[in-house]
Amino acid sequence: MEKEIEALKLQLQLKEKENRRLKELLKIPDPDTCISHERPELRTCLTNAEIGRYSRQLILPEIGVQGQLKLAGTSVLVVGAGGLGCPAGIYLAAAGVGRIGIVDYDEVELSNLHRQILHSEGKVGMAKSSSAASACTQLNSLVQCVPYRIQLDSSNALQIIKLYDIVLDASDNVATRYLLNDACILSQKPLVSGSALRFEGQLTVYGYKDGPCYRCLYPKPPPPETVTNCSDGGVLGVIPGIIGSMQALEAIKIACGMESSFCQKMLLFDGQEGIFRTIKLRPKQPKCRVCGDSPDITELIDYQQFCGSRADDKEKSLNLLGxxxxxxxxxxxxxxxxxxxxxxxxxxxxxxxxxxxxxxxxxxxxxxxxxxxxxxxxxxxxxxxxxxxxxxxxxxxxxxxxxxxxxxxxxxxxxxxxxxxxxxxxxxxxxxxxxxxxxxxxxx
Ligand SMILES: [Zn+2]
The missing domain is CATH 3.40.250.10 (Rhodanese-like domain)
Known part of the structure; x- marks a missing residue:
């Protein structure tokens, strides 16, 4: 009996060693050790390695050395490591954004892979946040990637968002949209919001400069039964690929001190017809409950209750019959x-x-x-x-x-x-x- 226990202990040690080796190989960041509460350092010059790596964007007059330094000093939080979050995260990492936080509570599934391109067959079952963070770190080890394997909610959103300069809404449900909107208004952070369904996508930037917030446009949540998600309605993978890439573009422009193109404007993309349209949105509403003249939402509320729907895309079982x-x-x-x-x-x-x-x-x-x-x-x-x-x-x-x-x-x-x-x-x-x-x- 004792010999068996010894043998099992030895096996366990070997497995743990192998686990550490694989983690190192995949550059999977450990959430407990790498969460830095410091802002990325604001530096005055680039290293030779950075000059070589970013040379093609450094010679753009709109970016230049100052823009690249700003990117290195910026932190972006990507909420959702799915169809939007994957392309957004990888382009932010490629461009040299100093710190990228990636929030996702879920695990990689086979049905994700046609659009969530940072994951792969070997990562099925792994936390999406770690999978995406490891892909970003493998592309660019100069950026710090922080995975958060959590469901963002009223108890943790403000605490995490305050560590970041810009927030990307790459989520897939109405409750998280309201949560992120209110948290970003309360924290005064721009929110680059994207969505994709079937052949269509949308993009806008909320709470930026004098533009409206999500609540200004949608004071009341839609009835839950009218909301279709990708799991029920379907989506072509390249559609969130396009919108997520554009979310990264807007975040990079904001970080570099350029203007965002989608303040009080919404991009509508129809992939079937190949048409991009930009529509003007209604302005910021003085009566808005969170960003208006006398807001009554001054702290986060219960968003699942407010929306009457859950903050995830998991199937909900009805029980209508006897x-x-x-x-x-x-x-x-x-x-x-x-x-x-x-x-x-x-x-x-x-x-x-x-x-x-x-x-x-x-x-x-x-x-x-x-x-x-x-x-x-x-x-x-x-x-x-x-x-x-x-x-x-x-x-x-x-x-x-x-x-x-x-x-x-x-x-x-x-x-x-x-x-x-x-x-x-x-x-x-x-x-x-x-x-x-x-x-x-x-x-x-
Ligand atoms: Zn508002």
Whole structure:
């Protein structure tokens, strides 16, 4: 027994040594040791190594030695190490920004890699903040990268933001947008905000010079059910690539003492049409609750409560139906195995149907079409054909995660009132099917 313990201890030591070696190799900064509370040093001259490295931007009259020194003396906080934060972070590091903080609570997943280009297959499962920081440090060891593996919230945002000169909102949810806006106004830091969805992107700079803040434009958060994120709506990876790069550009201009192009202006990018447009925004509002003449928000509030939504993009499980209106994937598998006659409605979009489907005859009725008369008519036809004389076949509804299917069941209950059919949603949808029934079933 004692010998075994000794052997295990030895193994542990070897693993720890290997771990340290790999960390060193990947230049993964250790959050506990590298958080400097000092501002980057303001220097008066560049080293030869810096002159060589930055020569192409040093000869730009708009940058020059003074601009490069300003960059080296600037700290930028990138909130989100995802599709926007990756390109933004790497260009800030390449340009020689003195210190870059990278905030992200999440871990790298395979489905991130088509747009979050600082991570890689070997980093799946690793903290995104460390992964992004190590990529930036590998590109430019002259800059200090500080990973924060935390969820930014009212308890920590001001404390971290005060250590930085410029903040980049590279997050993906409304609660974090309000949090960053208020924290930046209270700390008097410019906020370079970006967003991307499907083929479209937006960029603006809030709280800079006399421009408006996010609250001036959007005093009230949108109803949570109207907000679409990339996980549900999809995004082409290069779109956040373009917007994130432009966030880095604006941060660099501000750091060098040039004007930002997006104070009280918003860039709208349509990647499908290849069009950039800049629109003028409404000015700063005297009645704004945080940046107005007599603000009542003088400290951070609870933003998840204010927005009625969570500060992350994790799936939220709805619970709209009673137990008798639901069926588990195991029960549904039994129905298929027994060859029991039924009707299956898949309420995903057509494009999703092409990715994967349950291995049985199913009727595609996208949840967005459930209220349409023509769709309902063809559904009724389908039910009648399937029944072929048999009374009241049970109808099961499936979707990707088990949320839309519940919404669809609720709506269909009303539309099919005259039929005495049993209508149930398949709990957890195709995710649950892939998890519990068929581990080879594709997950997207
Ligand atoms: Zn405002």
């Amino acid at each position: 137990k008798e209106e639901r069926i588990s994937v195991q029960e549904y598998k039994q129905i298929l195995d027994n060859g029991q006659k039924h009707v299956l409605i898949d309420v995903r979009m057509q494009v999703e149907m092409e990715i994967c489907q349950l291995p049985t005859d199913n009727f595609n009725l996208p949840v967005s079409c459930v209220d349409r008369d023509d769709s309902l008519a063809s559904l009724k036809d389908h039910i009648q054909t399937k029944s072929a004389g048999d009374e009241d076949l049970p109808v099961y509804v499936v979707c990707r995660r088990g949320n839309d299917s519940q919404v669809a069941v609720q709506k269909l209950k009303n539309h099919l009132k005259s039929y005495s059919i049993q209508l149930k949603d398949i709990t957890g949808g195709l995710y649950a099917w892939a998890k519990h029934i068929d581990t080879n079933f594709p997950v997207y």
